[in-house]
Structure formats: structure tokens, C-alpha cells
Amino acid sequence: xxxxxxxxxxxxxxxxxxxxxxxxxxxxxxxxxxxxxxxxxxxxxxxxxxxxxxxxxxxxxxxxxxxxxxxxxxxxxxxxxxxxxxxxxxxxxxxxxxxxxxxxxxxxxxxxxx
Amino acid sequence: xxxxxxxxxxxxxxxxxxxxxxxxxxxxxxxxxxxxxxxxxxxxxxxxxxxxxxxxxxxxxxxxxxxxxxxxxxxxxxxxxxxxxxxxxxxxxxxxxxxxxxxxxxxxxxxxx
Numbered sequence: 001x002x003x004x005x006x007x008x009x010x011x012x013x014x015x016x017x018x019x020x021x022x023x024x025x026x027x028x029x030x031x032x033x034x035x036x037x038x039x040x041x042x043x044x045x046x047x048x049x050x051x052x053x054x055x056x057x058x059x060x061x062x063x064x065x066x067x068x069x070x071x072x073x074x075x076x077x078x079x080x081x082x083x084x085x086x087x088x089x090x091x092x093x094x095x096x097x098x099x100x101x102x103x104x105x106x107x108x109x110x111x112x113x114x
Numbered sequence: 115x116x117x118x119x120x121x122x123x124x125x126x127x128x129x130x131x132x133x134x135x136x137x138x139x140x141x142x143x144x145x146x147x148x149x150x151x152x153x154x155x156x157x158x159x160x161x162x163x164x165x166x167x168x169x170x171x172x173x174x175x176x177x178x179x180x181x182x183x184x185x186x187x188x189x190x191x192x193x194x195x196x197x198x199x200x201x202x203x204x205x206x207x208x209x210x211x212x213x214x215x216x217x218x219x220x221x222x223x224x225x226x227x
Contacts, residue, residue, distance in 0.1 A: 043218030
């Protein structure tokens with residue numbers, strides 16, 4: 001049972017472009033929606049996260065858009081740079097009773113061309 | 115400031131062999147997790163712990179055992195390795211406060227021949 005579906009699997013953009021990565025979920029009990037960034041040979045690291053009571057959150061060049069009624073959320077990277085080339089994972093989190101477990105999407109490999 | 119340290123970084127095993135992966139964190143975190151990462155499947159939770167002396171099953175626990183005898187260490191064991199367990203294994207830890215992120219180690223790449 002796939003609790004979160006992530007698309008696309010891979011994405012190539014030119015420097016300065018705005019890549020968008022999408023995630024869709026089924027369970028309305030999720031209470032936290034983070035995005036993790038992973039560089040080759042490294043573990044994932046939290047990039048940005050949103051709670052379901054807001055529709056958008058910006059941190060620098062990274063923006064999460066959240067659509068609660070559609071059960072979808074997306075990551076936008078403004079003015080993308082070659083250094084943003086990495087794999088991005090969305091995740092959904094269950095509440096305290098489940099030890100705040102994260103369920104991850106399948107990942108999107110982003111390449112930003114110079 | 116080491117954070118989360120995983121050992122070893124690489125290992126090759128033969129089918130049927132056993133081994134233990136070690137995860138150590140120096141952030142005094144209560145929660146610790148073991149994931150496996152396979153191409154196209156993201157990270158899947160194997161086992162987790164909410165504190166010293168506790169463990170619980172995640173999404174894909176079969177074939178693995180864990181122990182958390184000390185708060186800073188979380189061990190993942192493979193009793194009889196199988197080729198299907200070839201993967202990259204990540205450990206993570208998290209502070210027991212609302213909306214704190216999971217901090218990941220750099221992974222152990224394990225190949226089972």
C-alpha cells in the first residue's frame with residue numbers, strides 16, 4: 001500500500017528554471033509534510049516542511065504548496081542552480097501514537113544544467 | 115559535531131552470513147530509526163526505537179533484528195543475509211519534540227552475493 005505517490009521520477013531543467021515536484025497522499029490523518037534533499041553518498045537532510053493548516057510555506061528559494069482538499073503538496077525551486085542537483089523525497093508523517101514515523105515518496109532525481 | 119555515524123560504510127556478504135550494522139548518535143536523541151533505500155522505492159522503515167531498551171517494527175521488518183541497549187546506539191542485525199537484502203541502509207535519529215527533523219547518517223552500502 002503506497003501511502004504517498006511522488007512524481008516525476010526524474011527532472012532536468014536549465015539553470016534559473018523552476019522545477020516542480022509533486023506528491024499525493026491518501027490518509028487524512030497525516031499531520032506533517034516534509035521534503036528531504038539527498039546528495040550522492042549522503043543521507044537525506046530536511047529541506048522544508050509544512051503543516052496542513054497552511055497552504056504555502058517559503059524558505060529562501062524553496063516553496064511548498066499544500067492543497068488539503070486535493071490531498072496533494074508540491075515543492076517548487078525558484079531560480080534553480082546546478083548545486084540544487086540532488087534527489088528529493090517528499091514524506092508524510094503520522095502522529096505521536098506512531099512515534100511520528102515518516103513514510104517517504106519514491107524520490108525525484110533533479111538535474112539542473114548550467 | 116559528528117551527528118549520526120554509521121559503521122561500516124560498505125560491506126559485501128555471502129548469502130547466509132550474519133552481520134550487525136551500528137548506528138551511533140551524539141545528540142542525545144530519544145527516537146532512532148533504521149531505513150533501507152532501494153532504487154525507485156524511496157526509504158522504507160525497517161525498525162525504530164522510541165527510547166533506550168525499546169524497539170518496534172516498521173514497514174519492512176522481516177529478516178532484521180534490532181537492539182537499543184544504550185540510548186546513543188541502535189544496532190541492526192541480519193541473522194542470515196539474503197540477496198534481497200542488498201540495499202543502502204540509513205539510520206536516523208530525532209529529538210522528542212514536536213516537528214523536529216530526523217537527522218540521517220551517510221548510510222551503509224550492503225551487497226549480498
